Amino acid sequence: MGDVTEVLPFPGSSEISAHFAYAVSVGHGGSSSAAIKEVAAHLGRLTQLRLDIRKIDTPLLGTGHGDLSDFVSASALRDGFSSSAYGSELRVCANGSKDRFASITNIFRGSAMVYCPHCSHDQRFSYAEPWHLIQCENCGREHQAESWLNEDLEPLGDPFADLEEALPPSPQRRVVASQEDDPIHLTPLQEGPPEHCVFLSHNRSDKPMAREIGRFLRHHGVEVWFDEWDIYGGDSVIDKLEAGIKMSDFFLLLVSPASMKSNWVRQEIRSALNRQIELGTMTIVPLMVRPVDELPPFLSDWKRIDFIERIRHPSPFDELLTAIFRPNRKPKLGRPPIFGLPT
Numbered sequence: 001m002g003d004v005t006e007v008l009p010f011p012g013s014s015e016i017s018a019h020f021a022y023a024v025s026v027g028h029g030g031s032s033s034a035a036i037k038e039v040a041a042h043l044g045r046l047t048q049l050r051l052d053i054r055k056i057d058t059p060l061l062g063t064g065h066g067d068l069s070d071f072v073s074a075s076a077l078r079d080g081f082s083s084s085a086y087g088s089e090l091r092v093c094a095n096g097s098k099d100r101f102a103s104i105t106n107i108f109r110g111s112a113m114v115y116c117p118h119c120s121h122d123q124r125f126s127y128a129e130p131w132h133l134i135q136c137e138n139c140g141r142e143h144q145a146e147s148w149l150n151e152d153l154e155p156l157g158d159p160f161a162d163l164e165e166a167l168p169p170s171p172q173r174r175v176v177a178s179q180e181d182d183p184i185h186l187t188p189l190q191e192g193p194p195e196h197c198v199f200l201s202h203n204r205s206d207k208p209m210a211r212e213i214g215r216f217l218r219h220h221g222v223e224v225w226f227d228e229w230d231i232y233g234g235d236s237v238i239d240k241l242e243a244g245i246k247m248s249d250f251f252l253l254l255v256s257p258a259s260m261k262s263n264w265v266r267q268e269i270r271s272a273l274n275r276q277i278e279l280g281t282m283t284i285v286p287l288m289v290r291p292v293d294e295l296p297p298f299l300s301d302w303k304r305i306d307f308i309e310r311i312r313h314p315s316p317f318d319e320l321l322t323a324i325f326r327p328n329r330k331p332k333l334g335r336p337p338i339f340g341l342p343t
Contacts, residue, residue, distance in 0.1 A: 001024050001025060001026070001027045001031065001035035001038075002024065002025075002034065002035040002037075002039055002042075003023070003024045003038075003039075004021055004022070004023045004024075004039055004042040004043065004046075005022045005023075006021065007019045007020070007021045007046065007050070007053070008020060008021065017057070018052070019053065023039045023042075023058070023061065025039055025061040025066060026062060026064075026065050026066040030062075030066050031061070031065075031066025031067065031068050032062075032068075033068070033072050033073075033075070033076045034076075035062070036061045036068070036072075036076035036077060036080065037076040037077075037080035038080065039058075039061060039077075039080065040058075040077045040078075040079070040080025040081040040090065041080040041081070042080075043056050043058070043080075043084070043090060044080065044081045044082070044084035044085075044088070044090075045084075047085040047088035048084070048085050048315050051212065051215065051216050051219070051317075053088075054085070054088050054089065054219070055088070055089045055091060056088070056090050056091065057091045057093060058077070058090060058091070058092055058093070059092070059093050059094070060073050060074065060077075060093070060094045060104070061073055061077065062076075063094075070094070070104050074104050077090060077092060085315055085317060085318060092104070114134065114148045114149065115148065115149040116136040116138065116139060116141070116143070116148065117143055117147045117148055117149065118136065118139055118141050119136060119138050119139040119141075120338070121137065121138035121139065123137050123138075134148055194221055194222060194223040195221070195222075195325075196222050196223065196249055196250060196324050196325070197222070197223035197225060197247055197248045197249060197250070198222060198224055198225065198248055198249075198250040198251070198252050198324065199244050199245050199248040199250070199251050199252065199268075199272070200213065200214055200224060200225065200226045200227075200252050200254070201252065201253045201259070201265055201272070202253075202254040202259055202265070203254070203256060203258040203259040203261075203262045203265060204258075205256070205258045206254045206256050206258065206259060206289055206290070207228065209254060209289050209307065210226065210228075213254075213287070213320070214226045214229070216317055217320070217321075217324075220321055222321075222324060225244035225245075225247065225248055227240075227241075227244075230244060241267075241268060241271070242271060245268065245272055245275060245282075246275070248282070249281055249282060249283065250283050250284075250285060250323075250324055251268075251269075251272040251282055251283070251284045251285070252285050252320075253265070253269065253284060253285070253286045253287065253299075254287050254307075255286050255287060255288050255289060255290070255292060255295070255299070255304070256289050256290035256292065257290060257291075257292055257293075258290075260292060260296065269298075272284055273298075283323075285302065285304075285305065285320070285323055286299050286302055286304040286305070287304070287305050287307050287316075287320070288304050288307055288308055289308065290308065291308060305319045305320055305323065
C-alpha cells in the first residue's frame with residue numbers, strides 16, 4: 001500500500017484532466033493512515049519534479065473499503081502533501097452532506113484561536129469538531145460559533161459561509177489543500193496586468209533552464225521577458241534587450257561558467273545595475289544553475305538561489321516565487337496579555 005503508478009496521459013477530454021495515475025490505498029487488511037500519507041507524499045514529490053503537474057484530484061482515500069474515518073484520511077492527505085511545490089493543490093473530492101463537507105474542510109484548516117463572548121477566555125477551537133457549538137473551557141458555557149470572537153476580536157460568524165457561497169452547487173464537493181499558510185483557499189483568476197515582470201539573463205547553453213523557469217513564472221502570474229519569446233526577425237537585439245530591462249522589476253541572472261564569460265550577459269548586467277542605481281526599481285537575483293569556480297565580486301552581496309540541487313524542500317522554484325512576491329513569513333503577531341480583568 002502507498003504506491004502510485006507511473007503518470008500517464010489521460011485518454012479522455014483535456015478539459016477533464018491531462019494525466020492520470022493509480023494509487024494503492026487499500027489492501028486485504030483495510031487501509032492505514034501511513035499508506036494514505038505515503039500516497040500524498042508521492043503526489044507532492046510529483047509536483048516538485050513535474051512543472052506541468054500543479055493540480056491533483058483525489059478521492060478521500062481509504063474511507064470506503066479501507067474503513068478509515070474522514071478525519072484519519074484527510075489528516076494523512078494533508079500531512080503527506082506538505083512537501084509539495086509552491087502553488088500546487090491537492091483537491092480532495094468527497095460526497096455527502098454540508099456538515100460532512102464542513103468537517104472535512106476544517107480538518108485541512110486545522111484549528112484557530114477564539115475568545116468566549118461571555119468571559120473573554122481564549123482557547124483553541126478545532127474545526128474537525130462540530131462547528132456550530134463551542135463550549136468554553138473556563139466558564140463552561142456553550143455558545144454558537146457565530147457569537148465567538150476571532151483573533152481580531154471580531155465576531156467569528158459562520159466559519160463556512162464564504163466558502164460555501166464561492167463553491168458551485170454540486171453533490172460532489174471539493175476541498176482544496178495547498179501549500180500556503182491557510183490551506184483552504186479559492187484562487188480567483190488574475191485581473192489586470194501582472195504585478196511583476198522579470199528579465200531572464202542567460203547564456204544560450206542555459207536556455208533550456210531559462211525556458212523552464214520562464215514557463216513556471218508565467219504559470220504563476222509573473223510576466224517574463226525572455227529573448228526566445230520577445231525578439232523577432234528584423235528586431236534590433238540591443239533595443240529589445242534595453243526595453244526588456246526597463247519594463248522589468250526583477251533581473252534573474254542564471255549563473256554558470258558560460259554566462260560568466262558571456263559579453264552579452266555582461267552588457268545586460270551593466271544595464272540592470274545602472275537601472276538599480278539610478279531608479280532603485282530593479283532587484284537582481286542570481287540563480288545558480290551550474291557550479292562555478294569563483295563568483296564575480298559584484299555578486300557576493302546578493303542572496304543567491306541554488307537551482308543546481310533542485311530536489312529539496314523548499315524547492316528553488318518556491319524560493320524564487322517568495323523572492324518575487326515577498327510574502328510576510330513572520331509568525332502571526334499575537335494578542336498582548338490582558339491584565340487585571342475582573343473575575
